[in-house]
Amino acid sequence: MAFDTENDDLFDFIVMAEEKFRGEGYxxxxxxxxxQGLQTGRRHGASHGAQLSAEISFYYxxxxxxxxxxxHGxxxxxxxxxxxxESLLGLIQNSSCEDPKATKLKEDMEKLRCKFRQVCSxxxxxxxxxxxAKVSNGASF
Structure with a gap:
């Protein structure tokens, strides 16, 4: 921003400079x-996705x-x-885990967890x- 003494007064220049720098700073x-938000979101998404994948793989x-x-019994x-x-395997194969944007992903995971507990019972x-997960995370090679 060039300062022209004939057309602008000093006060207007200072006020406009402050606005300009505030806008650029914003x-x-x-x-x-x-x-930074996108990077943090990607890291969180990858971590959460890996956890879900490990859990589903464990159940499978x-x-x-x-x-x-x-x-053979x-x-x-x-x-x-x-x-x-077989019901648990069917739930795993038909779950919406392939699509991370699926609206029923949380619901499918709850069904898998419940079915797993039922099978264990x-x-x-x-x-x-x-x-x-605690044991496998603590393992080192």
Whole structure:
């Protein structure tokens, strides 16, 4: 901004300079804040997505392993157990976990957790993903 003594007075120049610098400062701060917010959001999203993926993978591996172990049994209880395991596997395969923007993702995860607890009860075992996550996070190679 050039200062022209013939057309502008000093006071107007100072007032306008303050407005100009305030506006530029706001724009710069807004841009930096937006960039930082996007980076933080991406990190949080990736971390949360990895946690959900690990949990779903745990449930899938659990169900697939138990299904293999129980397939060849002939006890009447095993049919009920197999049916519960197949139901859990079906929930995993039909869940909206592939789409992170799905509105029913939270609902699907709650259904998976409930079904997992039900399967554990039917199998008369105590298994918990949270305990598994604590052990697997503490492991070092």
């Amino acid at each position: 724009e710069e701060g807004f841009k930096k804040g937006t960039d 591996g659990f169900a697939a392993t138990w299904k293999c172990l129980l397939q 002939s006890e009447p209880k095993q049919r009920k157990r197999l049916k519960a395991l 039917i199998l008369s075992i105590q298994a918990d993903f949270k305990e598994y």
